[in-house]
Amino acid sequence: xxxxxxxxxxxxxxxxxxxxxxxxxxxxxxxxxxxxxxxxxxxxxxxxxxxxxxxxxxxxxxxxxxxxxxxxxxxxxxxxxxxxxxxxxxxxxxxxxxxxxxxxxxxxxxxxxxxxxxxxxxxxxxxxxxxxxxxxxxxxxxxxxxxxxxxxxxxxxxxxxxxxxxxxxxxxxxxxxxxxxxxxxxxxxxxxxxxxxxxxxxxxxxxxxxxxxxxxxxxxxxxxxxxxxxxxxxxxxxxxxxxxxxxxxxxxxxxxxxxxxxxxxxxxxxxxxxxxxxxxxxxxxxxxxxxxxxxxxxxxxxxxxxxxxxxxxxxxxxxxxxxxxxxxxxxxxxxxxxxxxxxxxxxxxxxxxxxxxxxxxxxxxxxxxxxxxxxxxxxxxxxxxxxxxxxxxxxxxxxxxxxxxxxxxxxxxxxxxxxxxxxxx
Numbered sequence: 001x002x003x004x005x006x007x008x009x010x011x012x013x014x015x016x017x018x019x020x021x022x023x024x025x026x027x028x029x030x031x032x033x034x035x036x037x038x039x040x041x042x043x044x045x046x047x048x049x050x051x052x053x054x055x056x057x058x059x060x061x062x063x064x065x066x067x068x069x070x071x072x073x074x075x076x077x078x079x080x081x082x083x084x085x086x087x088x089x090x091x092x093x094x095x096x097x098x099x100x101x102x103x104x105x106x107x108x109x110x111x112x113x114x115x116x117x118x119x120x121x122x123x124x125x126x127x128x129x130x131x132x133x134x135x136x137x138x139x140x141x142x143x144x145x146x147x148x149x150x151x152x153x154x155x156x157x158x159x160x161x162x163x164x165x166x167x168x169x170x171x172x173x174x175x176x177x178x179x180x181x182x183x184x185x186x187x188x189x190x191x192x193x194x195x196x197x198x199x200x201x202x203x204x205x206x207x208x209x210x211x212x213x214x215x216x217x218x219x220x221x222x223x224x225x226x227x228x229x230x231x232x233x234x235x236x237x238x239x240x241x242x243x244x245x246x247x248x249x250x251x252x253x254x255x256x257x258x259x260x261x262x263x264x265x266x267x268x269x270x271x272x273x274x275x276x277x278x279x280x281x282x283x284x285x286x287x288x289x290x291x292x293x294x295x296x297x298x299x300x301x302x303x304x305x306x307x308x309x310x311x312x313x314x315x316x317x318x319x320x321x322x323x324x325x326x327x328x329x330x331x332x333x334x335x336x337x338x339x340x341x342x343x344x345x346x347x348x349x350x351x352x353x354x355x356x357x358x359x360x361x362x363x364x365x366x367x368x369x370x371x372x373x374x375x376x377x378x379x380x381x382x383x384x385x386x387x388x389x390x391x392x393x394x395x396x397x398x399x400x401x402x403x404x405x406x407x408x409x410x411x412x413x414x415x416x417x418x419x420x421x422x423x424x425x
Contacts, residue, residue: 001209004232008254010119010179011212011233013330014072015288016321017121019258019297020062021077021265024048024084026302032266035082035129035143042130045082053100057304059112065306067116069314070321072329074113075121075182075295078106078171080266081141083130087174091166094130110175121180122171126164126195126217133160140188161196165203172207182235185216192218197229214256222247233293240283244291244333252333256293259283261310267299274309277316278415284317284328285354285416289343291333323379324418327352336367342416352378353419358411362389362403363419369402371423378418 025032027048035045066074079085085095087106096105106122113120128134129143135157136142137150144150172178181204186192197217204211212232215221219230224247234245234255245255261280262271275283280296287294298310321328327345334344334351341363342356355363365372375384384404392398404419411417 001205004254007210007212008232011073011256011293012254012291012332014119015293015328015331016069016071016284017073017075017256017293017295018066018069018071019075019123019265019295020300021080021123021267021297022300022304023077023080023086023266024052024082025080026054026267026300027051029267029269029302031264031268031271032080032082032299034266036141039143039146041144041147049084049094049099051100052096052302054105054300054302054304057101057105057108057300059105059109060115062109062300062306063113063116063118065311065314066113066118069318070325070328071118071296071314073119073121073179075123075180076106076109077123077125079125079128079167080123081125081127081129081184083125083128085167087171089167089170091163091170092131106171106175110178114176119179120175120177121182121212122175122178123182123184124168124171125184127185127190128160128164131160131163133157133163165196165200168200169203169207172204172211178208178211180212180214182214183216184214186218192227192229194218198227201229221253224249240286241290241292252291254293255291256295257283257287258295258297260297261313265297265299267301267307269301272309274313277313277320280313280317281320281415282354282356285343285345288328288331288345289333289338289354320413320415324416326350326420327354327378327418339364339366349423349425351421351423353421355406355411355417355419358406358409362392362405364396365402365404365421366397367400368421368423369398369400372402372421373424374422375404376420377412378420379413384419 021032025034028034078087088097088104089095110120133155136144139145214235215231217229219227221230234253236257240257245253247253262274264271284294298306300306331345331347334346336344342354345352372386375386386402389403
């Protein structure tokens with residue numbers, strides 16, 4: 001069996017993925033936690049099941065948009081916390097095939113994204129607000145957590161765990177190769193072996209040994225010898241780590257920041273607080289500059305359409321990556337300190353300077369005097385000269401610093417101007 005380092009190799013080269021949250025909650029259009037936040041019962045939520053009919057669902061269009069955006073892999077919610085399954089599970093009737101949609105939506109998704117050459121991931125919620133044996137009253141998340149009717153309810157949690165394991169087996173058996181299994185999430189005492197996590201991971205590895213698993217089953221991925229279920233990568237949410245993530249021996253751990261494009265994961269019709277293409281590009285650069293990945297989320301609407309605003313942002317990010325992708329794919333953190341004008345990413349002897357802030361005067365590269373073989377603007381391959389500017393000997397660091405002058409008062413690309421520096425071996 002491959003080591004974690006061998007499994008994550010493609011992941012740490014691809015760097016940029018698409019997260020898709022989609023399900024019944026797209027109909028009320030108030031976000032994916034609507035059942036929990038509004039304390040909706042199964043009966044309250046049932047009309048959305050009965051009317052779920054995404055007539056414009058075309059995963060080939062989704063896949064084409066992701067590919068054009070420069071994203072290399074994708075993760076879709078096969079089952080979210082509400083327990084509704086987009087796939088044709090034989091273990092429940094609460095699935096897309098029993099709605100007006102009438103078909104296995106995961107099957108279509110997997111086929112469409114594979115056709116575009118993207119790696120395919122499945123999100124699976126280990127929380128389930130529909131299953132009768134999942135704890136309700138007193139739970140921190142469940143919609144019925146405060147409902148006295150459930151106070152004395154007797155449940156058999158082992159039945160739920162068997163169900164959960166069975167569905168994971170279905171997902172790994174019925175859809176060909178799956179590249180990522182994205183579990184969500186452990187909390188309080190609902191963690192680790194509460195989910196029979198070792199047994200689960202052993203089953204997963206027996207079916208698809210190369211699949212990547214996130215760290216949300218529990219355990220401590222930062223240990224020098226983490227638990228078998230601690231995962232292949234760390235998954236910070238809505239935050240970028242201050243530095244790279246290290247284990248207790250100071251060694252880097254693979255990680256992926258998952259971030260929403262607006263303020264919700266699932267479709268929210270009134271949430272128009274979208275991040276700009278510049279924010280997205282710079283966040284991607286920040287993740288890679290710290291040795292991490294960026295999983296950017298969109299939430300399609302009830303008809304199966306990714307909002308126009310989301311698609312427009314993805315398209316602009318894709319145009320930037322089309323010209324500057326060499327500074328992202330296959331790159332990682334540099335040993336150099338973060339420069340005041342932006343960030344560095346690196347791939348072998350190629351150092352990529354991501355210039356965010358033009359400032360006044362030449363761009364200063366601390367510690368690189370005599371180490372640059374060639375410099376060019378990555379977007380168009382135009383030559384840039386490394387030269388000591390006038391009066392630098394009086395006011396700047398000519399002993400160890402290198403300088404590149406960019407013509408004009410503005411940057412060539414205000415989102416992120418990338419200078420490729422080929423270093424002397």
